[in-house]
Amino acid sequence: MSDALLTGDRLFPLLFALGFILFPLVFAGLIPNRATQESDRLKVRGKLTALVLATALALVIWGGLAFAGTRHPWAATAANFSWLMFFPLWFGFAMPMLGAKNPAWAITMHGSAESSGTVRTASLVNRERQNPVVRWMWVAAAIACAAGPIAIALRGLELFPMDPASGAASISESPEHLAWLVLLLVSMTAPLNLLWLPRVLRAILMEAEPMDVAGSSELSELYARQRRRRVLGMFWLTGIAVPASLGAIFALVVWFPNLGSMWGLIGGLGGALLGCFGAAFGFMMTAERAKIAEVRGQLNAALRGAGNTEA
Amino acid sequence: MLSISLASSVPIHDQLVAGLRGLIAEGKLAAGDELPPVRQLAADLGINLNTVARAYRDLTDAGLLASVRGRGTIVIATVERASGPKAEERKRVEAGIAAALSNAKIAGFTREAIEAIAIRQIERLWKTT
Numbered sequence: 001m002s003d004a005l006l007t008g009d010r011l012f013p014l015l016f017a018l019g020f021i022l023f024p025l026v027f028a029g030l031i032p033n034r035a036t037q038e039s040d041r042l043k044v045r046g047k048l049t050a051l052v053l054a055t056a057l058a059l060v061i062w063g064g065l066a067f068a069g070t071r072h073p074w075a076a077t078a079a080n081f082s083w084l085m086f087f088p089l090w091f092g093f094a095m096p097m098l099g100a101k102n103p104a105w106a107i108t109m110h111g112s113a114e115s116s117g118t119v120r121t122a123s124l125v126n127r128e129r130q131n132p133v134v135r136w137m138w139v140a141a142a143i144a145c146a147a148g149p150i151a152i153a154l155r156g157l158e159l160f161p162m163d164p165a166s167g168a169a170s171i172s173e174s175p176e177h178l179a180w181l182v183l184l185l186v187s188m189t190a191p192l193n194l195l196w197l198p199r200v201l202r203a204i205l206m207e208a209e210p211m212d213v214a215g216s217s218e219l220s221e222l223y224a225r226q227r228r229r230r231v232l233g234m235f236w237l238t239g240i241a242v243p244a245s246l247g248a249i250f251a252l253v254v255w256f257p258n259l260g261s262m263w264g265l266i267g268g269l270g271g272a273l274l275g276c277f278g279a280a281f282g283f284m285m286t287a288e289r290a291k292i293a294e295v296r297g298q299l300n301a302a303l304r305g306a307g308n309t310e311a
Numbered sequence: 312m313l314s315i316s317l318a319s320s321v322p323i324h325d326q327l328v329a330g331l332r333g334l335i336a337e338g339k340l341a342a343g344d345e346l347p348p349v350r351q352l353a354a355d356l357g358i359n360l361n362t363v364a365r366a367y368r369d370l371t372d373a374g375l376l377a378s379v380r381g382r383g384t385i386v387i388a389t390v391e392r393a394s395g396p397k398a399e400e401r402k403r404v405e406a407g408i409a410a411a412l413s414n415a416k417i418a419g420f421t422r423e424a425i426e427a428i429a430i431r432q433i434e435r436l437w438k439t440t
Contacts (some may be wrong), residue, residue, distance in 0.1 A: 066397040118316055118317075118318040119314060119315070119316050119317075119318075120314065120315050120355075120356040120357055120358070121312050121313070121314040121356075122312070122313050122314075122347075122352055122355035122356045123312060123347070123355065124313055124334070124340070124344075124346060124347055124352075125347065126345045126346065126347045126348065126351070126383065127347065127351060128348060128351075128383075129345065136327065205351075206350050206351045206354060207347065207354065208354035208355050208357070209354075209355055210355055210356075211312065211355070213314065215312030215314070222319065228387065
């Protein structure tokens, strides 16, 4: 491999993609196997084999693109984007395996209808009224979304330098001006966050919370705590952290273009960190839902046991 | 809490209507209380949206619920009305009791057993109001 491949700005996106490709196999492998029946164990084994083969294929594609990328720029770009193979690996192979390994995960992934038995109980509390995101938080989100585009737009009030080497005939054709225009347009999509985020939060609040037959308060509290964490986590991550950090990096790029490569590195690392945090948060919430489903099963089993004892 | 049974021969819609009527009659749902949105209740019970929507609509038509802008579906019925039940409600209730008693007799219940069930239900509903 050439030295060019080993430079930081080439190596980082490749390792990033490698991590994403390997993640479904590592994560699904670490989840304890709760399948008790022999037929279920066989099913898990089959799904594990499929996941291993699919991951191996993805690694071959990744490696091939990384190698070809040393000679062909298109292959280098494709290798950087090979992290997208995470999605088919995760949703197509890892999640079915998780469901086979642990029935509580299957309940979390497929909703309540398949698992709640014949008696279904629901709380009559309107969860829309329990939204923990209050008005001042929306003001903070609006500021986080607007600050970046405003800071970038302000740069437009100052003159852009004319670099004779660039061959630009006017200021509007100078590379800095073009970069400013592109980043301004991209950053102006951040306020759109405020249009879809309330819908996403509402969807979280409306997500099925099937109760045990007795409608125990213990389960209600578990749901309420988890729901609050999910809504607040989603809000701070996508409503504040992402638009604020994107806006800040874009603004730094247009105001201090000489340090462009440093901003690129910081932006890449920050973006990767935010992405990893978001993924970890999502998995944590799914695991919590699985735990709640287990508690519900235990409560129902205890109630059935008590009924049998009485009988 | 509202429960339904998928194993029951009673249609889910009828169980929902009866369940909500029961909660209002017991005073567990009072005038002004908000009900969950149709989508939430349907998701929690794992049933079709339209079934819940139809149950809400029937209870709205019966004067027990109302749709209020900005608040969703709320309970408007009170357990006790100063004027007492209307004549047509009296007829409907009597017909319902007659049908239930006929079914009980056909099923082989004794008079004493039915009286015990009726007294238990009356105690349940009227003790809180």
